[in-house]
Amino acid sequence: MAGYQNEPPAHRYPMKTVLITGATGYIGRRLTQRLLTGGRHRIRLLVRNPRKVQVSVADRVAIRTGTTFDTASLTAALEGVDTAFYLIHSMGEKDDYRRLDRESAENFRRACIAAGVRRIIYLGGLGIRDSASKHLLSRIETGEVLVAEPQRIDTIWLRAGVIIGSGSASFEIIRNLAQKLPVMVTPRWVRTRTQPVGIEDVLSYLEQAIDLDYRGTLTVDIGSAPLSFQEMLIQAARVMGLRRFLFPVPVLSPRLSSYWLILFTPVPYRLASALVEGLKSETVLQNDHAARYFPAIRPLDYRTAVQAALAEMEHNQVVSRWCDSSGLQACDITDFDDPTGAILRDVRIVPFSQGESQEAVFHSACRLGGEHGWFRYNALWRLRGLIDKLLGGYGLSRGRRQTGELRVGDAIDFWKVVDLRANKRLLLYAQMKLPGQAWLEFDVQPDQLVQTAHFIPRGLLGRLYWYSIIPLHNLVFADLARAVVRAASRE
Template sequence: MKKILITGATGYIGRRLLERLLREDGLQIRLLVRSKRKLRPDTVDKVEVVEGDTFDQQALALALKGIDTAFYLIHSMGAGGDFEDLDRMSAENFREACIAAGVAKIIYLGGLGVKESASKHLASRIETGEILSAKPEKIQTIWFRAGVIIGAGSASFEIIRNLVQKLPIMITPTWVKTKTQPVGVEDVVSYLAAAIDCPFPENTIVDIGAETMSFKEMMLAAGRLMGLKRWMMPVPVLSPRLSSYWLILFTPIPYKMAAALVDGLKSETIVLNANAQKYFPQIKPRSYDTIIRDALREIEEDQVLSRWCDSSAGQFCDIRDRDLVSQAILRDVRRIGLGGATPDQVFKSMCAVGGESGWFTYNFLWRIRGLIDKLVGGYGLSRGRRSSNSLRVGDALDFWKVADIKENKRLLLLAQMKLPGKAWLEFDIQSDALVQTAHFLPRGILGRLYWYSVLPLHHFVFRDLARKIVDQANKLPR
């Protein structure tokens, strides 16, 4: 039985690869994750889990012990200005730990592009591949390179879908004419899974992608498949900074990530070798029209398995601050009687808030707060939620993140909007009441001023939220 390690298993690609490999025979799977709680309980029962990251030598050694093939699905897109150093150190740590553990093969997913003309983030991912491949005499590295990955929940698809839905006429920067080769997320997963048993003779770079298209052609085709006629007018005056602000206003992507993606779209990302056909003739990348239809169907059927914001570095998507809730020094507590509703009904009701369902009566105040957050570089409300009827630890919920969830008892949301401090929103179902608590840990005097300035709004918004959750619960079937 082959032993497989997946890093980044709670991320966009990692979750889907894990689901695929769990359906395969003859594999024993181990995961290296920062938080075991972000895995579904039924998944934990099927795999081995080591908590840690690539900067934890002890966790790395434990995770790689006895492993035959290790997947490296990590990058520092969400980290700060030192992301290049973090990527470099992470890759070196991982390669050396794999060599020490006797791992036979590393499989890495990076991006298409030429290092000399690539953006900083893409160049860092290319450098990561070079580092992982640097010692072919000691370990084999299979380096997949993909361009724009399209699938329900991918950052690229959400940008395309939101722009096409919201803007009948688009004044666009000249980079929309840049060529790339989009590829469906399920095709990417197929290549990664097939690489486990593929007998590569040496270190190999495998470029993957479907037909060559421009970003403009991709958006117009998506509009056609969505039944929408769209017009685009490229102009040379839209700088990358302005383009990034354009994206954050109309898509769920926050500014820093938008800036990185825009920067990457300025240079071509096309396939430069034929190794995909050579080593994987059984895999035929689906057409762009097909992968767009598949992504739209997954959303319509509420079957989105993973999203771009499930897990990434630093500020974007982590839940590491969840345990600080006990340190909060300012609180707004609301206690609402259940009025005959059962804990099950209340739990279903409180897990349905946000996204398209909104936040009840004072939705306009939530929208204003979301717009302010967007303008200062935060998420706003446009990130929505992965599923309309279920939540899991690590899920995005507008500008919140699910930090803890206990069925029929508790939901804890960690604030990811721009704040002078840390904030949480907790729902606790007791025997006779729903206790809703807004916790705040201020940062200096500015944090305290912020809390007291919004307290009058909290009086209306939070009181209404708790009451409406119970009202909705009483309307649900028992």
């Protein structure tokens, strides 16, 4: 069957088959690992691009290729499933994202009922309709669609506020602000209360929801003690051994606040704007169902959750990041992993001797970006990153998930890994703001490195852009290829 890979053999005792949608996203990757570690369920993933599934996971799960908008693939993915996780969210790349979110949820609920799925588990956001931002409102509407037929399918709707974990968007904003700014002039919304929750607690609720003895629809609000964003910043700084001072003022609009965030944190403007809008309204628990139905889970306090997130980063154990996948087009790679249509190219060929093995050169290329930087012309790379940030792009501050490991779908500053072939090829797709599409390819041959910048210009502006930066290419790209080979000799 198309899109079907590696269905694990049936256990000698009955095991439930669990489907995870959004499996290559921030929550989905971690939930997959958690359930595999437990070993009590057969895991099936519904993904748009199976190449984004971690190699360490791919041979232990069943992979189905498709989307919630493709009825045939959705029906095939749900065959024989007992419990289905709905972990799909859009941050509004398109103007009609709310309609698309509702349509996706409607397709999913109907397909689950038709397939005889026992339970849907959905992770949404805290908030109430009257004061919710557009993006929080979309998540509320998604939940309402999923629970619309309680007499035909059980649904557990978990609602979380700020999720604290290594790689989460909220935590990366908090960490970056606390580390970089000893004094902050902040807008009024920093005093708005929410109830943060640690990522490990979120995963515990999701896992235990599979076997919860409950029929019908249950909404469960999860979180630790209420805190304002200001209190979260100050407490996170203290955990890091820092002292910070915040001075709220009434003059910073949401738009100005979003620009302020993108200058000092890894998130782009659209995501920053969505998060700011969400923080303007109080998001606190509306029920005590977490304590009543999940008494074994005692949520970590905020400071402990921050410590755990920092420890993961320090030990290079970040499983997933906010930029792994989402409804944003730029987070997917399906349509961006082949630069053969490029009409403009910059090719650099650097021979290497037996002192620099093919494996070492490939490894050297895979260490680019993040804290390791881009070798000699880092200042020019940083300038390009700043310009990109100001234009609403990712910039260089997004960094990378881990220093030494790469996988397809990982972010490297304002690039995305769209092809990775061990000791042979690394292909990066540009997510910076450009009048066209661009790739940077490292083709490691037995005796030479072929580095190619590919570009598909968009109209006259795209061509003018390419030819105007040729002098910079002659500096940066020529040096980059040589530096990758030189670094390999020191491996």
